[in-house]
Amino acid sequence: MNISSKDLKQVVVFQHATDEDLNLILKNSITRSMEEGGFFFLQGDEAIHLYILTSGQVKLMQSNPNGQQVNLRTIYPWQMFGALGAVRTDGAAYPASAQTLEDCTALAIPSLFLRSMLETRPYIAFDLMTLMTSYIQEMQARYRELATERVEQRVANALIRLAGQSGIKTEKEAGIELSLSRQDVAEMTGTTLYTVSRLLSDWERKGFIKTGRERIAIINPHELVRIADGQV
């Protein structure tokens, strides 16, 4: 796939960039393809590139020294990832790993190059800052959730959030379709796949959702919202 400057315009951080800026970015970047299950980078790697996903899905995850991992975020096309390294002046490392969930292509922009652009183009820096503030807020909210809410609330919340992100409103009778495994949900909510499985089975019995292998269909979002709010 050949990426044009017009394509790049849909990247939130580049929404105010000029065509000249965008072409400069394209000229200095390379395209990387990655098959399903591969890693664009590993936690701890030196952050020499940041990426714009152009097709596929990528999950950002962090693991602790024992190898247990948490999902921080799923990246969809035209979203940026691995950007933290572009800002830190020292030879910074990626704080998370980026693994593809399907075959992917991404534009790899050298961190140093983007940094030079940020220093001279305040409008790009500003949009990147806006993105960062929303990350901070989301992480703070999720942190609070993990600290104060029970597992069923967190799982319900995660499903609601995912349904909102995917945005696919196939709300006929099939409900809102999500494709992820119990393990994925567990890693997003700080619990175990067993507990997730038990919860989903329960909700299916009650008719709130329908489940399948790596598939969750939300039939009754309203009930999930009630659970998420703790009105058990």
Added chain:
Amino acid sequence: MNISSKDLKQVVVFQHATDEDLNLILKNSITRSMEEGGFFFLQGDEAIHLYILTSGQVKLMQSNPNGQQVNLRTIYPWQMFGALGAVRTDGAAYPASAQTLEDCTALAIPSLFLRSMLETRPYIAFDLMTLMTSYIQEMQARYRELATERVEQRVANALIRLAGQSGIKTEKEAGIELSLSRQDVAEMTGTTLYTVSRLLSDWERKGFIKTGRERIAIINPHELVRIADGQV
């Protein structure tokens, strides 16, 4: 207290600001005093100012709809807080509350004014971005910690982190002194004051720390690191 531009230079975000910039900031800002227990702002308030703490200590915390709260961070003099609103263009709200732990004074900078500075002074924007990336990384790490580590590891980690921040190396025989309540520690680590109390009592029996009312002295940091690493 009268603040000079020289004072402002110790603020990380203003380290590359010119004297002219700093004086402009001072001219557009006001000083606010707040007695112990008061709030500079509440979660949900419109974010019309950001603050530079000039004396005292402030804790940033977030509460869920049921009123349970978590501590996000403690602010020390010459650190900035409430900055997220300066970036968001809409009439944004503070995502957290800022409560003083002692009598405090702070410089209140209008968000709109700082925003105008950011738009024209890339070096300030860049330093703010650097600060934001460190926040994101810290929140991600704490999130992972909360999701994957047991309570004793999290509490040990919190003490280590606090000891590092306060930086007071009174490492004679008294150890590193921290002044916070069991409740504070609980809110920092997503647990309850009972559990924190039991843990601290246990560690005191083992001689790793000494405790008192709103006081924790770390005698043997090395043991805490072992606990934090999960080598129980």
Added chain:
DNA sequence: CTTTTTATTTGCGCTAGCGCAAAGAAGGAT
């Protein structure tokens, strides 16, 4: 010095959620 307030400790019972293990279900590959 006495009273009041606020912080801490600890016993006790309880349950939410963990995690092994083993069986089932759904695809994919050959």
Added chain:
DNA sequence: ATCCTTCTTTGCGCTAGCGCAAATAAAAAG
């Protein structure tokens, strides 16, 4: 069609951690 891999379900026992309640300790107020 058959095998193999991967994902899911569920029984079962267990324990980490919660949270009430009551006692104690330390500081603050009077």
